[in-house]
Amino acid sequence: FGDKVKQLSETIWEIDPSYKEGMRVPARIIGTEKLIREMDDAVIEQITNVATLPGLLRAAYCMPDGHSGYGFPIGGVAAMDAEKGVISPGGIGFDINCGMRLVRTDLTEAEVAPKLTELVDLLYTRVPAGVGSKGFVKLAPNEFKEVIAEGSQWCLKNGYAWPEDLALTEESGCIAGANPEKVSQKAIDRGLSQIGTLGSGNHYLEVQVVREGNIFDRKMAEAMGLFPNQVVVMFHCGSRGFGHQVATDYLQVFLEVMAAKYGIKILDRELACAPFRSPEGRDYFSAMKCGLNMSFANRQTILHRIRECFARIFGKSAEALGMRMIYDVAHNTAKLERHPIDGKSRELLVHRKGATRAFGPGHEALPERYQPYGQPVIIGGSMETGSYLLVGTEGAMKETFGSTAHGSGRTMSRTQARKQFRGDRLQKELRARGIYVRSASFAGLAEEAGPTYKDIDEVVDACERAGISRRVVKFAPIGNVKG
Ligand code: 5GP
Ligand code: MN
Ligand code: MN
Secondary structure: OOOOOOEEOOOOOOOOHHHHOOOOOOEEEEOOHHHHHHHHHHHHHHHHHOOOOOOOOOOOEEEEEOOOOOOOOOEEEEEOOOOEEEEEEHHOOOOOOEEEEEEEEEEEEEHHHHHHHHHHHHHHHOOOEOOOOOOOOOOOOOHHHHHHOOHHHHHHHHOOOOHHHHHHHHHHHHOOOOOHOOHHHHHHHHHHOOOOOOOOOOOOEEEEEEEEEEEEOHHHHHHHOOOOOOEEEEEEOOHHHHHHHHHHHHHHHHHHHHHOOOOOOOOOHOOOOOOOOOOOHHHHHHHHHHHHHHHHHHHHHEEEHHHHHHHHHHHOHHHHOOOEEEEEEOOOOEEEEEEEEOOOEEEEEEEEEEEEEOOOOOOOOHHHHHOOOOOOEEEEEEEEEEEEEEEEEEEHOOOOOOOEOOOOOEEOOEHHHHHHHOOOOHHHHHHHOEEEEEEEHHHHHHHHOOHHHHHHHHHHHHHHHHHOOOEHHHHHHEEEOOO
Protein backbone atom coordinates (compact mmCIF):
# COMPACT_ATOMS: atom_id res chain seq x y z
CA PHE A 1 0.00 0.00 0.00
CA GLY A 2 2.99 2.31 -0.25
CA ASP A 3 5.03 3.79 2.58
CA LYS A 4 2.14 5.89 3.89
CA VAL A 5 0.38 2.84 5.30
CA LYS A 6 1.82 1.51 8.52
CA GLN A 7 0.78 -1.83 9.97
CA LEU A 8 0.11 -1.22 13.68
CA SER A 9 -0.87 -4.80 14.43
CA GLU A 10 -1.94 -7.88 12.52
CA THR A 11 -5.31 -6.29 11.71
CA ILE A 12 -4.92 -2.55 12.27
CA TRP A 13 -3.47 -0.38 9.50
CA GLU A 14 -2.76 3.32 9.80
CA ILE A 15 -2.50 5.98 7.12
CA ASP A 16 -0.41 8.88 8.28
CA PRO A 17 -1.78 12.46 8.14
CA SER A 18 1.05 13.29 5.71
CA TYR A 19 -0.81 11.17 3.13
CA LYS A 20 -3.01 14.08 2.16
CA GLU A 21 -3.16 17.79 2.82
CA GLY A 22 -5.72 18.70 5.45
CA MET A 23 -5.75 15.44 7.39
CA ARG A 24 -6.04 16.31 11.08
CA VAL A 25 -5.61 12.81 12.42
CA PRO A 26 -4.57 9.47 10.92
CA ALA A 27 -6.99 7.09 9.25
CA ARG A 28 -7.14 3.53 10.54
CA ILE A 29 -8.47 0.60 8.58
CA ILE A 30 -9.21 -2.63 10.38
CA GLY A 31 -8.94 -5.91 8.52
CA THR A 32 -6.80 -8.81 7.49
CA GLU A 33 -4.44 -8.10 4.61
CA LYS A 34 -6.78 -10.04 2.30
CA LEU A 35 -9.79 -7.89 3.23
CA ILE A 36 -7.85 -4.69 2.84
CA ARG A 37 -6.61 -5.69 -0.60
CA GLU A 38 -10.22 -6.46 -1.58
CA MET A 39 -11.42 -2.98 -0.59
CA ASP A 40 -11.93 -0.62 -3.51
CA ASP A 41 -9.34 2.18 -3.82
CA ALA A 42 -12.01 4.75 -3.06
CA VAL A 43 -12.13 3.48 0.54
CA ILE A 44 -8.64 4.85 1.21
CA GLU A 45 -9.47 8.18 -0.42
CA GLN A 46 -12.76 8.44 1.45
CA ILE A 47 -11.47 7.54 4.88
CA THR A 48 -8.56 9.97 4.53
CA ASN A 49 -11.03 12.67 3.43
CA VAL A 50 -13.01 11.97 6.60
CA ALA A 51 -9.79 12.54 8.57
CA THR A 52 -9.88 16.19 7.45
CA LEU A 53 -13.23 16.95 9.12
CA PRO A 54 -13.14 19.60 11.88
CA GLY A 55 -13.15 18.22 15.42
CA LEU A 56 -12.37 14.63 14.48
CA LEU A 57 -10.58 12.87 17.33
CA ARG A 58 -7.94 10.12 17.44
CA ALA A 59 -8.50 8.66 13.96
CA ALA A 60 -11.04 8.14 11.18
CA TYR A 61 -11.83 4.42 11.27
CA CYS A 62 -12.91 1.96 8.64
CA MET A 63 -14.23 -1.44 9.76
CA PRO A 64 -13.22 -4.75 8.07
CA ASP A 65 -16.42 -4.81 5.99
CA GLY A 66 -15.66 -1.36 4.59
CA HIS A 67 -16.46 -0.38 1.02
CA SER A 68 -16.93 2.99 -0.63
CA GLY A 69 -20.14 4.89 -0.04
CA TYR A 70 -21.57 8.40 -0.22
CA GLY A 71 -18.77 10.60 1.17
CA PHE A 72 -17.83 8.28 4.00
CA PRO A 73 -17.04 4.65 3.33
CA ILE A 74 -19.69 2.22 4.52
CA GLY A 75 -17.98 0.86 7.61
CA GLY A 76 -16.84 4.33 8.67
CA VAL A 77 -16.58 5.46 12.28
CA ALA A 78 -15.81 9.09 13.14
CA ALA A 79 -15.89 10.54 16.65
CA MET A 80 -16.11 14.32 16.82
CA ASP A 81 -15.50 16.68 19.66
CA ALA A 82 -19.07 17.66 20.62
CA GLU A 83 -18.11 21.31 21.08
CA LYS A 84 -15.77 21.94 18.17
CA GLY A 85 -16.69 19.19 15.75
CA VAL A 86 -19.13 18.83 12.89
CA ILE A 87 -22.06 16.57 12.13
CA SER A 88 -22.21 15.07 8.64
CA PRO A 89 -25.14 13.22 7.05
CA GLY A 90 -22.61 11.32 4.90
CA GLY A 91 -21.22 9.85 8.12
CA ILE A 92 -24.62 8.47 9.08
CA GLY A 93 -26.04 7.33 5.76
CA PHE A 94 -29.27 8.01 3.92
CA ASP A 95 -30.98 5.07 5.60
CA ILE A 96 -30.91 6.58 9.08
CA ASN A 97 -30.91 3.83 11.74
CA CYS A 98 -30.68 1.03 9.27
CA GLY A 99 -30.20 -1.81 11.70
CA MET A 100 -30.57 -5.44 12.62
CA ARG A 101 -32.97 -7.21 14.96
CA LEU A 102 -32.59 -10.78 16.17
CA VAL A 103 -35.43 -12.84 17.64
CA ARG A 104 -35.19 -16.27 19.19
CA THR A 105 -37.80 -19.05 19.20
CA ASP A 106 -38.20 -22.37 21.03
CA LEU A 107 -38.61 -24.11 17.67
CA THR A 108 -36.08 -26.51 16.22
CA GLU A 109 -35.13 -26.90 12.59
CA ALA A 110 -36.94 -30.25 12.48
CA GLU A 111 -40.17 -28.60 13.64
CA VAL A 112 -39.92 -25.73 11.17
CA ALA A 113 -38.70 -27.63 8.08
CA PRO A 114 -42.08 -29.15 7.08
CA LYS A 115 -43.73 -25.73 7.27
CA LEU A 116 -40.90 -23.61 5.97
CA THR A 117 -42.37 -22.66 2.57
CA GLU A 118 -45.74 -21.90 4.10
CA LEU A 119 -44.06 -19.76 6.76
CA VAL A 120 -41.87 -17.81 4.34
CA ASP A 121 -44.79 -17.32 1.94
CA LEU A 122 -46.87 -15.91 4.77
CA LEU A 123 -44.06 -13.65 5.97
CA TYR A 124 -43.66 -12.46 2.39
CA THR A 125 -47.29 -11.34 2.22
CA ARG A 126 -47.45 -9.94 5.76
CA VAL A 127 -44.18 -8.00 5.78
CA PRO A 128 -44.20 -5.99 2.56
CA ALA A 129 -40.87 -5.79 0.75
CA GLY A 130 -39.70 -3.86 -2.29
CA VAL A 131 -39.08 -0.25 -3.23
CA GLY A 132 -42.55 1.28 -2.95
CA SER A 133 -44.06 -1.13 -0.44
CA LYS A 134 -46.74 0.12 1.94
CA GLY A 135 -47.34 -1.14 5.46
CA PHE A 136 -50.51 -2.19 7.28
CA VAL A 137 -50.29 0.65 9.82
CA LYS A 138 -52.38 3.50 8.46
CA LEU A 139 -51.39 6.84 9.95
CA ALA A 140 -52.47 10.46 9.65
CA PRO A 141 -49.59 12.99 9.59
CA ASN A 142 -50.16 13.87 13.25
CA GLU A 143 -50.01 10.24 14.29
CA PHE A 144 -46.85 9.76 12.26
CA LYS A 145 -45.32 12.66 14.20
CA GLU A 146 -46.02 10.71 17.37
CA VAL A 147 -44.26 7.68 15.91
CA ILE A 148 -41.13 9.66 15.08
CA ALA A 149 -41.10 11.30 18.49
CA GLU A 150 -41.68 8.07 20.43
CA GLY A 151 -40.27 5.19 18.39
CA SER A 152 -40.96 1.79 19.94
CA GLN A 153 -42.88 3.39 22.82
CA TRP A 154 -45.55 4.30 20.32
CA CYS A 155 -45.60 0.62 19.34
CA LEU A 156 -45.99 -0.45 22.95
CA LYS A 157 -48.94 1.93 23.42
CA ASN A 158 -50.56 0.61 20.25
CA GLY A 159 -50.20 -3.10 20.92
CA TYR A 160 -47.22 -3.83 18.65
CA ALA A 161 -44.64 -4.56 21.36
CA TRP A 162 -43.97 -6.54 24.51
CA PRO A 163 -42.55 -4.38 27.29
CA GLU A 164 -39.31 -6.42 27.31
CA ASP A 165 -38.77 -5.69 23.60
CA LEU A 166 -37.99 -2.09 24.43
CA ALA A 167 -35.42 -3.00 27.05
CA LEU A 168 -33.71 -5.16 24.43
CA THR A 169 -33.48 -2.39 21.85
CA GLU A 170 -30.64 0.12 21.63
CA GLU A 171 -31.80 3.37 23.31
CA SER A 172 -34.85 1.37 24.47
CA GLY A 173 -36.25 2.01 21.01
CA CYS A 174 -36.75 5.73 21.63
CA ILE A 175 -33.98 8.26 21.46
CA ALA A 176 -34.57 11.44 23.43
CA GLY A 177 -34.55 14.76 21.61
CA ALA A 178 -36.30 13.79 18.39
CA ASN A 179 -38.17 16.86 17.16
CA PRO A 180 -40.79 16.30 14.43
CA GLU A 181 -40.93 20.06 13.78
CA LYS A 182 -37.45 19.81 12.25
CA VAL A 183 -38.60 17.36 9.61
CA SER A 184 -40.01 18.45 6.23
CA GLN A 185 -43.56 17.75 5.10
CA LYS A 186 -42.08 15.85 2.18
CA ALA A 187 -40.26 13.49 4.56
CA ILE A 188 -43.46 12.91 6.53
CA ASP A 189 -45.43 12.25 3.35
CA ARG A 190 -42.86 9.69 2.26
CA GLY A 191 -42.81 7.93 5.63
CA LEU A 192 -46.52 7.86 6.45
CA SER A 193 -47.33 4.54 4.84
CA GLN A 194 -43.96 2.85 5.40
CA ILE A 195 -44.19 1.66 9.00
CA GLY A 196 -44.03 -2.14 8.90
CA THR A 197 -42.15 -2.44 5.61
CA LEU A 198 -38.75 -3.94 4.80
CA GLY A 199 -37.70 -1.90 1.78
CA SER A 200 -35.58 -3.11 -1.07
CA GLY A 201 -32.46 -5.06 -2.00
CA ASN A 202 -30.09 -5.50 0.88
CA HIS A 203 -32.92 -5.47 3.42
CA TYR A 204 -34.15 -8.86 4.45
CA LEU A 205 -36.09 -10.99 6.87
CA GLU A 206 -34.33 -14.31 7.36
CA VAL A 207 -35.23 -17.56 9.06
CA GLN A 208 -31.99 -19.03 10.37
CA VAL A 209 -30.71 -22.04 12.25
CA VAL A 210 -28.11 -22.42 14.99
CA ARG A 211 -26.18 -25.40 13.65
CA GLU A 212 -24.30 -27.67 16.02
CA GLY A 213 -20.66 -26.63 15.77
CA ASN A 214 -21.51 -22.97 15.15
CA ILE A 215 -21.69 -22.03 18.81
CA PHE A 216 -18.45 -20.34 19.76
CA ASP A 217 -19.27 -19.39 23.32
CA ARG A 218 -21.66 -21.85 24.98
CA LYS A 219 -22.11 -19.90 28.16
CA MET A 220 -23.05 -16.70 26.41
CA ALA A 221 -25.21 -18.46 23.83
CA GLU A 222 -27.13 -20.15 26.62
CA ALA A 223 -27.51 -16.91 28.55
CA MET A 224 -28.97 -15.34 25.42
CA GLY A 225 -31.47 -18.18 25.01
CA LEU A 226 -29.74 -19.91 22.09
CA PHE A 227 -29.28 -23.67 21.65
CA PRO A 228 -28.24 -26.16 18.91
CA ASN A 229 -30.71 -26.76 16.04
CA GLN A 230 -32.79 -23.79 17.12
CA VAL A 231 -34.60 -21.54 14.65
CA VAL A 232 -34.15 -17.77 14.97
CA VAL A 233 -35.27 -14.79 12.90
CA MET A 234 -32.95 -11.98 11.90
CA PHE A 235 -34.12 -8.93 10.00
CA HIS A 236 -32.49 -5.86 8.54
CA CYS A 237 -34.22 -2.63 7.58
CA GLY A 238 -34.25 1.07 8.31
CA SER A 239 -36.19 4.30 8.05
CA ARG A 240 -37.21 3.85 4.40
CA GLY A 241 -38.06 6.94 2.34
CA PHE A 242 -38.50 8.98 5.51
CA GLY A 243 -34.88 8.80 6.62
CA HIS A 244 -33.71 9.25 3.05
CA GLN A 245 -35.67 12.49 2.74
CA VAL A 246 -34.37 13.82 6.07
CA ALA A 247 -30.79 13.19 4.93
CA THR A 248 -31.46 14.73 1.51
CA ASP A 249 -33.06 17.85 3.01
CA TYR A 250 -30.18 18.54 5.39
CA LEU A 251 -27.42 17.78 2.90
CA GLN A 252 -28.88 20.66 0.90
CA VAL A 253 -28.96 22.95 3.94
CA PHE A 254 -25.38 22.06 4.88
CA LEU A 255 -24.08 22.69 1.36
CA GLU A 256 -25.56 26.18 1.53
CA VAL A 257 -24.11 27.18 4.91
CA MET A 258 -20.93 25.13 5.23
CA ALA A 259 -18.49 27.42 3.41
CA ALA A 260 -20.54 30.61 3.22
CA LYS A 261 -21.54 30.81 6.89
CA TYR A 262 -19.00 28.62 8.67
CA GLY A 263 -15.94 28.76 6.44
CA ILE A 264 -15.53 24.97 6.39
CA LYS A 265 -13.59 23.65 3.39
CA ILE A 266 -13.98 19.99 2.52
CA LEU A 267 -12.37 17.77 -0.10
CA ASP A 268 -15.58 16.15 -1.28
CA ARG A 269 -19.02 17.77 -1.35
CA GLU A 270 -20.48 14.45 -0.26
CA LEU A 271 -18.90 15.18 3.12
CA ALA A 272 -21.20 18.19 3.57
CA CYS A 273 -21.38 19.05 7.25
CA ALA A 274 -22.13 21.81 9.75
CA PRO A 275 -20.77 22.57 13.20
CA PHE A 276 -22.59 20.28 15.60
CA ARG A 277 -23.44 23.21 17.89
CA SER A 278 -24.73 25.43 15.05
CA PRO A 279 -28.49 25.94 14.53
CA GLU A 280 -28.32 23.87 11.32
CA GLY A 281 -26.31 21.11 13.00
CA ARG A 282 -28.71 20.94 15.93
CA ASP A 283 -31.74 20.90 13.65
CA TYR A 284 -30.33 18.01 11.67
CA PHE A 285 -29.49 16.13 14.86
CA SER A 286 -33.12 16.50 16.06
CA ALA A 287 -34.49 15.49 12.65
CA MET A 288 -32.07 12.59 12.35
CA LYS A 289 -33.32 11.33 15.73
CA CYS A 290 -36.81 11.22 14.21
CA GLY A 291 -35.29 8.89 11.63
CA LEU A 292 -33.85 6.77 14.45
CA ASN A 293 -37.25 6.50 16.10
CA MET A 294 -39.08 5.83 12.83
CA SER A 295 -36.76 2.94 12.20
CA PHE A 296 -37.06 1.48 15.70
CA ALA A 297 -40.86 1.64 15.28
CA ASN A 298 -40.57 0.06 11.85
CA ARG A 299 -38.58 -2.92 13.14
CA GLN A 300 -40.87 -3.23 16.16
CA THR A 301 -43.98 -3.33 13.97
CA ILE A 302 -42.34 -5.88 11.71
CA LEU A 303 -41.56 -8.02 14.76
CA HIS A 304 -45.24 -7.86 15.69
CA ARG A 305 -46.14 -9.21 12.26
CA ILE A 306 -43.48 -11.92 12.41
CA ARG A 307 -44.89 -13.10 15.73
CA GLU A 308 -48.38 -13.22 14.21
CA CYS A 309 -47.11 -15.28 11.27
CA PHE A 310 -45.35 -17.82 13.49
CA ALA A 311 -48.38 -18.05 15.76
CA ARG A 312 -50.62 -18.77 12.79
CA ILE A 313 -48.35 -21.37 11.20
CA PHE A 314 -47.44 -23.22 14.41
CA GLY A 315 -50.82 -22.87 16.14
CA LYS A 316 -49.41 -21.42 19.37
CA SER A 317 -49.04 -17.89 20.68
CA ALA A 318 -45.73 -16.06 20.11
CA GLU A 319 -45.24 -16.14 23.90
CA ALA A 320 -45.69 -19.91 23.94
CA LEU A 321 -43.21 -20.16 21.06
CA GLY A 322 -40.66 -18.24 23.12
CA MET A 323 -40.30 -15.50 20.50
CA ARG A 324 -38.24 -13.17 22.63
CA MET A 325 -35.92 -10.58 21.23
CA ILE A 326 -32.19 -11.05 21.59
CA TYR A 327 -31.40 -7.47 20.61
CA ASP A 328 -31.92 -4.63 18.15
CA VAL A 329 -28.97 -2.55 17.09
CA ALA A 330 -28.50 0.32 14.65
CA HIS A 331 -25.64 0.64 12.19
CA ASN A 332 -26.34 4.08 10.63
CA THR A 333 -26.27 6.71 13.38
CA ALA A 334 -24.53 9.57 15.09
CA LYS A 335 -24.87 9.61 18.85
CA LEU A 336 -23.56 11.56 21.80
CA GLU A 337 -21.47 9.23 23.95
CA ARG A 338 -18.76 9.53 26.55
CA HIS A 339 -15.36 8.06 25.71
CA PRO A 340 -11.91 8.65 27.17
CA ILE A 341 -9.59 10.87 25.13
CA ASP A 342 -6.04 11.06 26.50
CA GLY A 343 -7.30 9.53 29.72
CA LYS A 344 -10.11 12.04 30.19
CA SER A 345 -13.78 11.18 29.68
CA ARG A 346 -15.31 13.48 27.07
CA GLU A 347 -18.61 13.88 25.30
CA LEU A 348 -18.22 12.91 21.65
CA LEU A 349 -20.50 12.75 18.65
CA VAL A 350 -19.81 9.27 17.30
CA HIS A 351 -20.79 8.76 13.66
CA ARG A 352 -21.29 5.13 12.67
CA LYS A 353 -22.13 4.51 9.04
CA GLY A 354 -22.39 0.82 8.27
CA ALA A 355 -20.78 0.17 11.63
CA THR A 356 -22.36 -1.34 14.72
CA ARG A 357 -22.09 -0.10 18.25
CA ALA A 358 -20.20 -2.75 20.22
CA PHE A 359 -20.03 -1.67 23.86
CA GLY A 360 -18.08 -3.91 26.19
CA PRO A 361 -19.19 -5.71 29.37
CA GLY A 362 -20.42 -3.53 32.21
CA HIS A 363 -21.37 -0.53 30.07
CA GLU A 364 -24.32 1.35 31.54
CA ALA A 365 -26.13 1.45 28.17
CA LEU A 366 -26.45 -2.36 28.16
CA PRO A 367 -29.56 -4.20 29.28
CA GLU A 368 -29.08 -5.74 32.70
CA ARG A 369 -28.94 -9.31 31.39
CA TYR A 370 -26.05 -8.55 29.02
CA GLN A 371 -23.92 -6.67 31.53
CA PRO A 372 -21.54 -9.59 32.12
CA TYR A 373 -21.13 -10.38 28.41
CA GLY A 374 -21.03 -7.19 26.40
CA GLN A 375 -23.52 -5.75 23.96
CA PRO A 376 -25.00 -8.12 21.38
CA VAL A 377 -23.82 -7.23 17.85
CA ILE A 378 -25.92 -8.57 14.98
CA ILE A 379 -24.15 -8.97 11.66
CA GLY A 380 -25.55 -10.11 8.33
CA GLY A 381 -23.41 -12.14 5.96
CA SER A 382 -25.49 -12.87 2.87
CA MET A 383 -28.58 -14.90 2.04
CA GLU A 384 -26.28 -17.77 1.06
CA THR A 385 -23.47 -17.80 3.56
CA GLY A 386 -24.73 -17.12 7.06
CA SER A 387 -24.71 -14.40 9.69
CA TYR A 388 -23.35 -13.80 13.18
CA LEU A 389 -24.12 -12.79 16.70
CA LEU A 390 -21.08 -11.20 18.33
CA VAL A 391 -20.59 -9.23 21.51
CA GLY A 392 -18.83 -5.93 22.10
CA THR A 393 -15.56 -5.86 24.00
CA GLU A 394 -13.29 -3.72 26.10
CA GLY A 395 -11.02 -3.71 23.05
CA ALA A 396 -13.68 -1.94 20.99
CA MET A 397 -14.07 0.65 23.75
CA LYS A 398 -10.34 1.32 23.61
CA GLU A 399 -9.75 1.24 19.86
CA THR A 400 -12.91 2.09 17.90
CA PHE A 401 -15.10 4.11 20.28
CA GLY A 402 -17.09 0.95 20.91
CA SER A 403 -17.71 0.03 17.27
CA THR A 404 -17.37 -2.97 14.98
CA ALA A 405 -18.45 -4.25 11.55
CA HIS A 406 -22.10 -4.47 10.46
CA GLY A 407 -22.03 -7.08 7.70
CA SER A 408 -19.68 -8.61 5.22
CA GLY A 409 -19.65 -5.66 2.83
CA ARG A 410 -19.95 -5.74 -0.94
CA THR A 411 -17.25 -6.99 -3.26
CA MET A 412 -18.88 -5.91 -6.51
CA SER A 413 -21.26 -3.24 -7.76
CA ARG A 414 -24.93 -3.98 -8.25
CA THR A 415 -24.53 -3.43 -12.00
CA GLN A 416 -21.74 -5.99 -12.16
CA ALA A 417 -23.80 -8.42 -10.07
CA ARG A 418 -26.75 -8.18 -12.46
CA LYS A 419 -24.43 -9.11 -15.32
CA GLN A 420 -23.02 -12.08 -13.47
CA PHE A 421 -26.13 -13.56 -11.82
CA ARG A 422 -29.77 -14.20 -12.67
CA GLY A 423 -32.37 -13.88 -9.94
CA ASP A 424 -34.70 -16.66 -11.08
CA ARG A 425 -31.85 -19.15 -11.52
CA LEU A 426 -30.36 -18.16 -8.19
CA GLN A 427 -33.66 -18.70 -6.43
CA LYS A 428 -33.84 -22.27 -7.81
CA GLU A 429 -30.24 -23.03 -6.88
CA LEU A 430 -30.75 -21.81 -3.36
CA ARG A 431 -33.93 -23.82 -3.07
CA ALA A 432 -31.98 -26.96 -3.97
CA ARG A 433 -29.49 -26.10 -1.23
CA GLY A 434 -32.23 -25.80 1.39
CA ILE A 435 -32.70 -22.01 1.38
CA TYR A 436 -36.19 -20.88 0.40
CA VAL A 437 -36.11 -17.27 -0.84
CA ARG A 438 -39.00 -15.03 -1.80
CA SER A 439 -38.08 -11.72 -3.35
CA ALA A 440 -39.91 -8.62 -4.50
CA SER A 441 -37.66 -8.51 -7.55
CA PHE A 442 -35.50 -11.03 -9.45
CA ALA A 443 -33.14 -8.28 -10.60
CA GLY A 444 -32.80 -7.24 -6.98
CA LEU A 445 -32.13 -10.84 -5.97
CA ALA A 446 -29.31 -11.17 -8.52
CA GLU A 447 -27.62 -8.14 -6.93
CA GLU A 448 -27.61 -9.97 -3.60
CA ALA A 449 -25.99 -13.29 -4.58
CA GLY A 450 -23.52 -14.64 -2.02
CA PRO A 451 -20.38 -13.84 -4.07
CA THR A 452 -21.37 -10.15 -4.27
CA TYR A 453 -20.42 -9.96 -0.61
CA LYS A 454 -17.09 -10.50 1.13
CA ASP A 455 -16.44 -13.63 3.16
CA ILE A 456 -18.33 -13.09 6.41
CA ASP A 457 -16.10 -15.53 8.31
CA GLU A 458 -13.05 -13.51 7.30
CA VAL A 459 -14.69 -10.24 8.40
CA VAL A 460 -15.71 -11.64 11.76
CA ASP A 461 -12.27 -13.18 12.21
CA ALA A 462 -10.70 -9.76 11.56
CA CYS A 463 -12.99 -8.17 14.17
CA GLU A 464 -11.99 -10.81 16.69
CA ARG A 465 -8.28 -10.53 16.00
CA ALA A 466 -8.48 -6.75 16.24
CA GLY A 467 -10.20 -7.31 19.60
CA ILE A 468 -13.28 -5.22 18.74
CA SER A 469 -15.81 -8.03 19.14
CA ARG A 470 -16.12 -11.71 19.93
CA ARG A 471 -18.08 -14.47 18.24
CA VAL A 472 -21.03 -16.03 20.06
CA VAL A 473 -22.99 -17.89 17.37
CA LYS A 474 -23.09 -18.23 13.59
CA PHE A 475 -26.50 -18.68 11.97
CA ALA A 476 -27.25 -20.55 8.74
CA PRO A 477 -30.07 -19.30 6.48
CA ILE A 478 -33.03 -21.55 5.60
CA GLY A 479 -35.65 -19.00 4.54
CA ASN A 480 -35.49 -15.43 3.38
CA VAL A 481 -37.81 -12.59 2.41
CA LYS A 482 -35.69 -10.25 0.29
CA GLY A 483 -36.51 -6.66 -0.43
P1 5GP B 1 -25.93 -2.66 4.51
O1 5GP B 1 -26.84 -2.83 3.38
O2 5GP B 1 -26.58 -2.19 5.74
O3 5GP B 1 -24.70 -1.87 4.20
O4 5GP B 1 -25.33 -4.07 4.82
C1 5GP B 1 -25.97 -5.05 5.50
C2 5GP B 1 -25.17 -6.31 5.44
O5 5GP B 1 -26.10 -7.37 5.50
C3 5GP B 1 -24.39 -6.52 4.15
O6 5GP B 1 -23.09 -6.06 4.27
C4 5GP B 1 -24.44 -8.02 3.97
O7 5GP B 1 -23.30 -8.61 4.52
C5 5GP B 1 -25.63 -8.46 4.78
N1 5GP B 1 -26.74 -8.97 3.95
C6 5GP B 1 -27.30 -8.41 2.85
N2 5GP B 1 -28.32 -9.17 2.41
C7 5GP B 1 -28.42 -10.22 3.25
C8 5GP B 1 -29.32 -11.34 3.34
O8 5GP B 1 -30.23 -11.54 2.56
N3 5GP B 1 -29.12 -12.20 4.37
C9 5GP B 1 -28.13 -12.03 5.29
N4 5GP B 1 -28.01 -12.90 6.29
N5 5GP B 1 -27.27 -11.00 5.22
C10 5GP B 1 -27.41 -10.10 4.23
MN1 MN C 1 -30.57 0.14 4.94
MN1 MN D 1 -28.10 -1.63 6.75
